[in-house]
Amino acid sequence: MLKKIFAYILVFTLLFASLVFPVNANESEIKIKSDYFYKKLTSTEQIVYDAVLSSTGGIYCKVPGTVEIEFPRGEELVSFTTKDALQEMLHETVIAALTSLISDHPELYWLGNYGFNYVARKNGITYQISSFSLFLFSDVSWEQTEKNYYKVLDAATNITVKGNTTYEKVKSIHDSLCKMISYPSDLSNLTTETTVYGALLPPYSAVCEGYAEAFKLLCSLNGIECVTVFGESAPAKYILGIIQIGKPSYHEWNYVKMDDGKWYGLDLTWDDQGSAGIFYDFFLSGSQTVAESFGEKSFIESHNPTGKLYDNKFSLSYPTLNKTAYIPNIQESAVHGDVNSDGKISVVDAKLILQSVAGLKTLNSAQKSNADVNGDSKISVTDAKWVLQAIAGIKTF
Numbered sequence: 001m002l003k004k005i006f007a008y009i010l011v012f013t014l015l016f017a018s019l020v021f022p023v024n025a026n027e028s029e030i031k032i033k034s035d036y037f038y039k040k041l042t043s044t045e046q047i048v049y050d051a052v053l054s055s056t057g058g059i060y061c062k063v064p065g066t067v068e069i070e071f072p073r074g075e076e077l078v079s080f081t082t083k084d085a086l087q088e089m090l091h092e093t094v095i096a097a098l099t100s101l102i103s104d105h106p107e108l109y110w111l112g113n114y115g116f117n118y119v120a121r122k123n124g125i126t127y128q129i130s131s132f133s134l135f136l137f138s139d140v141s142w143e144q145t146e147k148n149y150y151k152v153l154d155a156a157t158n159i160t161v162k163g164n165t166t167y168e169k170v171k172s173i174h175d176s177l178c179k180m181i182s183y184p185s186d187l188s189n190l191t192t193e194t195t196v197y198g199a200l201l202p203p204y205s206a207v208c209e210g211y212a213e214a215f216k217l218l219c220s221l222n223g224i225e226c227v228t229v230f231g232e233s234a235p236a237k238y239i240l241g242i243i244q245i246g247k248p249s250y251h252e253w254n255y256v257k258m259d260d261g262k263w264y265g266l267d268l269t270w271d272d273q274g275s276a277g278i279f280y281d282f283f284l285s286g287s288q289t290v291a292e293s294f295g296e297k298s299f300i301e302s303h304n305p306t307g308k309l310y311d312n313k314f315s316l317s318y319p320t321l322n323k324t325a326y327i328p329n330i331q332e333s334a335v336h337g338d339v340n341s342d343g344k345i346s347v348v349d350a351k352l353i354l355q356s357v358a359g360l361k362t363l364n365s366a367q368k369s370n371a372d373v374n375g376d377s378k379i380s381v382t383d384a385k386w387v388l389q390a391i392a393g394i395k396t397f
Contacts, residue, residue, distance in 0.1 A: 032107060034220045036227050037100035037316060047071060048097035048134070057108035057136065059149065064142035067134040078128050083120065086127040090118060092314060094134065099309045103228055103316060106213035107152050109195040110138040110145055139191075148197055155200040156214075161222050166259050167284075167328045170266075171366075173218045174283060175341065178272040180204050181211060211268040212252040225257035229265075229318055231305040253303055255319055256284065262322040265289075265299045277340065280364050284326035292362035327365045337387045339363070339371045345390055353384040 038049055051069045052058065058065040078086075094116060102111045118132030138145045159180075162172040177199070184193050184205045192198035192210075196217055199210035206214070212228045219226035233251035253267040267282035270291075281291035287300040294302075300321065307316035339349040353371050355361035356379055363371060363379070373383040 032105060032217070032220050034104040034216075036225070037103050040317060041096060041100055042093075044071065045093050045096045045100070048093055049101050052097065052101055052111070052134065052136070053105065053108075056149065057105075057111050057145075058138070059142060059146045065136045065138065067136065068131070069134060070131045071129065073130075078126055083127050086120060086129065087118075090116065090129060090132065092312070095310050095312050095314050099314060099316060102309070103230075106196045106217050106228065107149065107156075109152070109197055109213065110148075111136065113137040152197055152200055152217075156196075156217050156221055159200075159218060161218065165328075166224055167326070169222055169224060170219070170256055170258075170284070171341070173215060173222070173224075174266065174268060174271065175278060177211065177214055177218070177268055178278045181206050181214070181272065183207065183269070183272065183274065208252045208269040211272070212254050215254050215266070215268050219254075219256065227255050227318060229253050229255055229303070229305050230307060230309055230316070231303060233302055233304075251303070253282075255321065257319070258284065258326050260326075262326075263319040264326045265303060265321055267303065270294065278342065280341065280366055283364070283366065285321075286324040286326075287321040288323045289325045292364075325365050328369065336370055336373050337390055339367050341366065341370065345387060347388070347391065350384040350387040350391075353379060353387065354381065357381060357384070 038046060041049060048069060051067050055061050055067050058067055061067055094114065098111055098114065102108060114137065115135040116132055117135070118129050120127050120129050122128075140148070159173075159176055161169050161176070163169045181199050181204050184190070184207065187207070190207065192201075193206050194209045195206075196210060196213040198204075199206035199214035200217075216226050216228045230250075230252050232248040251269075253265065253269070255263045256266055257263050264284040264286065265282065266284060270282050271279045273279050279293060281293050282299065285291070285299040288298045290296055290298050291302070305318050307318060308314075309316075337345040337349055339352045342348075349371075352361060352363070352367070356363050356371065368379060371379045371383055373386045376382075
């Protein structure tokens, strides 16, 4: 819905100095393994990423929010032009590191606004930086930020994820979050609703960022490879490819890597239809999968990944989606007869089967698997009859 981060940069330059800052001594244990975007960074960018991550986003520093970073010899930032170019290089390094870090670790949800103070020395025509201080800012006190951080982790770890296969776990996370989170009715004064904190803590209110980042966090905690994807649900329009005439609609969703080694799209926000129930039109979609309940656009047409979180030229590079939707095998599929995947077999499921037979409702791959109750590889009135008989206690399957 909204652009993730609006960064403002505070830069203080100290030139021709030789002072070296010490590395932070207090480091917290990193509990969550997630490094998809980290692996894509340069070695210098990784140094910045590691320093911020090891301080838990600035919480555990000698001075909270002040991350002091050293570049080992051979890793110094070097500019062969001007000190302005050197400063811009540092600016781009920080943005690449923080963009990648918050994408890998949405539990560090407060990261965004920052400034830095660096020490540079001139050597002939070059300027070199061996260390600098990165200043991170939180909307609340650092003491409260620490408390909120552990609230998020506790909330995430207390959500029961059911299933043995990746498919079952992904579906469990999808359904649990859809049932728990509500999309805010008032979008004029958003605060925690744009974060994983808003999604996982009372009153459980979040926009797309919160939905996607909560899903990512739960996947990471359960050993499922997943990334948050930032982009546009309605791309900006241009004349001659140059003059912008329409503003884009910003959006955030997920890609998930399944056991077949391929990546699939998942949009938790759009699958959560509130009182209308949980939909699966955007559940493990392929790039060319059409969401039948939401028009005739393919997933990639309605989800344009830009990878831009900051107003800067840096953008994240995302995995390539498989063209077709993920098809679970029989062992992975949910209980036969539970067509709408609400955890129970009811008259609603029989109705969905009959609507499908009549051509009034198009079922996705998971729903089709659950609707084929008698296992004859087709959906018919017989399947609906079996569901009704199961409800009445006449038949089991």
